[in-house]
Amino acid sequence: MRYMLLIYNDEAAMASAPTEKTYEISAAYGAYTEALKKSGAWLAGDRLKPTQSATSVRMANGKTNVLDGPYADTKEQLAGFYMIEATDIDTAIEWAARCPAASTGTVEVRPIWEMTEYLSEK
Amino acid sequence: MDNRPEIARAAAEAAARQSYGKLVAYLAARTRDVAGAEDALADAFAAALERWPQTGVPDRPESWLLAVARRRRVDAVRRRLTSEAGRDHLRLVAEEVEARTADEDFPDERLRLMFACAHPAIDASARAPLILQTILGFDAATIASAFLVSPATMGQRLVRAKGRIRETGIPFRVPERSELGERLDAVLEAIYATFAEGWSDPVGTETRGRNLATEGIWLGRLVASLMPEEAEALGLLALMLFAEARRAARRSPEGNFVPLAEQDTALWDDTLIDEAEALLGRAAAKAIIGRYQLEAAVQSAHTARRRSGRTDWTAIRQLYDALLSIAGSPVVAINRAVAIAEAGGAAAGLDALDAIGDDRRLADYQPYWAARAGLLAKLGKTQQAAAAYERAIGLERDPALRRFLQTERSKLTRNRGEATTPSS
Numbered sequence: 330m331r332y333m334l335l336i337y338n339d340e341a342a343m344a345s346a347p348t349e350k351t352y353e354i355s356a357a358y359g360a361y362t363e364a365l366k367k368s369g370a371w372l373a374g375d376r377l378k379p380t381q382s383a384t385s386v387r388m389a390n391g392k393t394n395v396l397d398g399p400y401a402d403t404k405e406q407l408a409g410f411y412m413i414e415a416t417d418i419d420t421a422i423e424w425a426a427r428c429p430a431a432s433t434g435t436v437e438v439r440p441i442w443e444m445t446e447y448l449s450e451k
Numbered sequence: 452m453d454n455r456p457e458i459a460r461a462a463a464e465a466a467a468r469q470s471y472g473k474l475v476a477y478l479a480a481r482t483r484d485v486a487g488a489e490d491a492l493a494d495a496f497a498a499a500l501e502r503w504p505q506t507g508v509p510d511r512p513e514s515w516l517l518a519v520a521r522r523r524r525v526d527a528v529r530r531r532l533t534s535e536a537g538r539d540h541l542r543l544v545a546e547e548v549e550a551r552t553a554d555e556d557f558p559d560e561r562l563r564l565m566f567a568c569a570h571p572a573i574d575a576s577a578r579a580p581l582i583l584q585t586i587l588g589f590d591a592a593t594i595a596s597a598f599l600v601s602p603a604t605m606g607q608r609l610v611r612a613k614g615r616i617r618e619t620g621i622p623f624r625v626p627e628r629s630e631l632g633e634r635l636d637a638v639l640e641a642i643y644a645t646f647a648e649g650w651s652d653p654v655g656t657e658t659r660g661r662n663l664a665t666e667g668i669w670l671g672r673l674v675a676s677l678m679p680e681e682a683e684a685l686g687l688l689a690l691m692l693f694a695e696a697r698r699a700a701r702r703s704p705e706g707n708f709v710p711l712a713e714q715d716t717a718l719w720d721d722t723l724i725d726e727a728e729a730l731l732g733r734a735a736a737k738a739i740i741g742r743y744q745l746e747a748a749v750q751s752a753h754t755a756r757r758r759s760g761r762t763d764w765t766a767i768r769q770l771y772d773a774l775l776s777i778a779g780s781p782v783v784a785i786n787r788a789v790a791i792a793e794a795g796g797a798a799a800g801l802d803a804l805d806a807i808g809d810d811r812r813l814a815d816y817q818p819y820w821a822a823r824a825g826l827l828a829k830l831g832k833t834q835q836a837a838a839a840y841e842r843a844i845g846l847e848r849d850p851a852l853r854r855f856l857q858t859e860r861s862k863l864t865r866n867r868g869e870a871t872t873p874s875s
Binding site: 357 | 599600601604814815841842843844845846847848849850853854857
């Protein structure tokens, strides 16, 4: 099964962390990504620019509404993601727990709703 | 200020903590209806929290809870008294109510309950969680968090397991001598899994809510006291106490990981170590060797350093040889390789690691890569060591241990720099 690991962090805290700490964290992410790849679980993954660079778009009454900022104001912000292949939720949780974000913020694990599944459910 | 509600709440909670498992075990022993017993007890605790602030805490809170829980359960069964099965159930419950008065001492059925929870017909992954829930009253979310599964999965697993106890008729009994060995193993394994989950999380992070290591020891003490003649039950308790004794030394004041070899022996708890040694001695007197006794003996050899100042790696290696032959696992094989390296040099240790390198389970197993990295570093194979550290760092979930591995990895590049200067 495919799972998304959504990484939520307090981006203000991350931005103000000392350089040494930042280095340590990105090294940990590097190693984590490598471990995912070596295990064959890695499908995709990237880091997102901070929410100040976010733009939200919505169509209402035929009008395009473009907002400066993220969709939701939250204590922790979406900062990146991994898409992984795992046999079940427990394996996905095991990988989520190893993600450095699990000890600094939150990792949300969401199964991919495969097209074949929702087509056959109808 | 009137603090009676707090006193009543504290009394109910103390009773829950002390006797929850005893009450569940007793209520479910004849009907095998664990879920029903839990529901009835939940009602009884709710009633206690409502009543005791007004009436005061009864002299024997346990008996009070038991009496209320029984009444609730009779009511519950009466409500679904449409089938023959329901009638049988009610008869059992009614007999039980008549047979005993509320203030009588009731037998401790927790050991039987544990054997039911760790029965071969119960999915192995549900056994430890089931024991935690029925004996200690943990909720599914707390257990799920400790065992790294989703709360929904754990909830289902527990419901299914309880259903199986009733539907497949799993007995509440201590097995006969002929089958006791294997069945006791399952109980001990569940207890050790509980302890190990808490042990790998020494600071007890918020999500886990409770310190599972302490609960594991509590269960270990319970089994050791109920089965004082079982060498492995004593061995497991000794093993957990040895490990627990070193808890304070496992992290520096800054929260950094401290490897066993560098731990300050003054921070080890001598009382716990002495207790563990005594238990191990009692177990050895039974002359039935087993994996927990051997693992406890390894711990004993490590803690001997508090007196002798040195570690007897040859003895530890021999203990791991014995462990490998009776309970081989990747973990044992890795620890054995480390002992071989300490006793006979890093190259020999690395050979031992290479010999097990084909095991697929090791690819995603942090201790394997960390052990490999350490040995490669000692042999001066800096590049390979760095790659192995990278892998270990990527697989570790404990931030303190991850920091430690990162530091070790950075020492590597620094040492390589030094190695190029003639003075080193």
